[in-house]
Amino acid sequence: MRLQTTSRRRALGTLAAGALALAGGRAGAQDDKSPIRMLCGISAGSGNDFTARLVAEKMREVLGRPVIVENRPGAGQRIALNELRRSPPDGRTLMLCTTGPFTIYPHIYARLDYDPVRDFTPIASVASFDVGIATGPQMKARTMQELIALARADKSFAAFGSPGNGSLSHFVGISMGLATGIELTHVPYKDSGVSALDLASGRLPMLVTGVSQMVELHRAGKIRILAVSGGKRSSQLPDVPTLRECGINVSNTTTCGVYGPAGMAPELVRRFSAAAQLAVQGPGPRERLARYLFEPAPAGAQELAALMADESRDFARLVKASGYSPE
Incomplete structure (x- = not known):
């Protein structure tokens, strides 16, 4: 936080x-080189x-x-x-x-x-x-609100990947589920490359992980970062809203x-x-x-x-x- x-x-x-x-003075331990x-x-x-x-x-x-x-x-x-x-x-x-x-x-x-x-x-x-929330080009959702609506209507879309159990990304996903009242299924990944491939191919509807791990794929159009978890927008992704701006009370x-x-x-x-x-x-x-x-x-x-x-x-x-x- x-x-x-x-x-x-x-x-x-x-x-x-x-x-x-x-x-100042460098006597004693301060002289340690x-x-x-x-x-x-x-x-x-x-x-x-x-x-x-x-x-x-x-x-x-x-x-x-x-x-x-x-x-x-x-x-x-x-x-x-x-x-x-x-x-x-x-x-x-x-x-x-x-x-x-x-x-x-x-x-x-x-x-x-x-x-x-x-x-x-x-x-x-x-x-x-910050942590980012992304989806793949196969998904119809173009905004975080649309992604949540899909997950609410169809449980097959109510799953998110993260770098692993107990990670901050995992708990951002849990927080999103609590804030929206949707039971989201967690899919832990040990390999970020595999999670990105699953996201891009449509096998994984949602990925929650560090923004830095997704930004190049986002810029290349291979995935879409729909929101970031922080209190303000990233200076490097000014068009991507925060979760709170999307109506999800998570920061x-x-x-x-x-x-x-x-x-x-x-x-x-x-x-x-x-x-x-x-x-x-x-x-x-x-x-x-x-x-x-x-x-x-x-x-x-x-x-x-x-x-x-x-x-x-x-x-x-x-x-x-x-x-x-x-x-």
């Missing part, structure tokens, strides 16, 4: 102070991977230390998270991660091998992205943040947070993030922790309302 506008303004207002802190590992739980070439490299580039410049991105994909980012959890809190291992493993997973898995609050240190929010946006293991020194967190936020400031980073339909979302450690707490409460209610059984 998206950070509140007031929080963003507050965060932006503190960046100057953060920059001064970065330029050892490499920093930036873990990423998504494969290379993804929007998350790109964001991790963008942040690493600026942190390398500001901190005067090598920052090396290491991809550890698998298990919905949990492989990388567990590596982070086991790392010492000396600032030499960080991670770029979406909020889902902290705010959704506790409510859908009966057992997790980490504690989403006690085992990690939120450092900074850096970017956000969800994923936030990417930088995290460390539990127990990091507050001064180290402040320095890393300021550097990470600087990475997404200005027109250059905005344009680079826009290639993946990501938006800058800079905010400090406290704002990120508050966002995570709010999201966790929201998803607890949603999971209960949906009747979803923890795995």
Whole structure:
């Protein structure tokens, strides 16, 4: 979900102070020039991977230390998270991660091998992205309203694909069903390429997944993105309305943040947070993030922790309302 506008303004207002802190004394731990590992739980070439490299580039410049991105994909980012959890809190291992493993997973898995609050240190929010709802050219629906009408009239159209059980996309689909009063059938996919092929061929009536994964197919006319899940239209898809604009009271946006293991020194967190936020400031980073339909979302450690707490409460209610059984 998206950070509140007031929080963003507050965060932006503190960046100057953060920059001064970065330029301050470098005694003790601040003189450490050892490499920093930036873990990423998504494969290379993804929007998350790109964001991790963008942040690493600026942190390398500001901190005067090598920052090396290491991809550890698998298990919905949990492989990388567990590596982070086991790392010492000396600032030499960080991670770029979406909020889902902290705010959704506790409510859908009966057992997790980490504690989403006690085992990690939120450092900074850096970017956000929306989920898109798409259909294929075989479908008669040209708008989200028409797609919902088809699903209401014929159960064979009341199915949606997503990247998998427990993903944000999965719960956006569940939210759509609750908001419209339609029982939508979830079809989880492990391979995004297969889901896109099924959508384009008409075997799948609806796909809910990250906008960046569908935008090129949409522009090529092979699928149609009918709506986005965020609170406002994407700057890269200005003609695609939000779900709320379509009369469906659903709004969800994923936030990417930088995290460390539990127990990091507050001064180290402040320095890393300021550097990470600087990475997404200005027109250059905005344009680079826009290639993946990501938006800058800079905010400090406290704002990120508050966002995570709010999201966790929201998803607890949603999971209960949906009747979803923890795995």
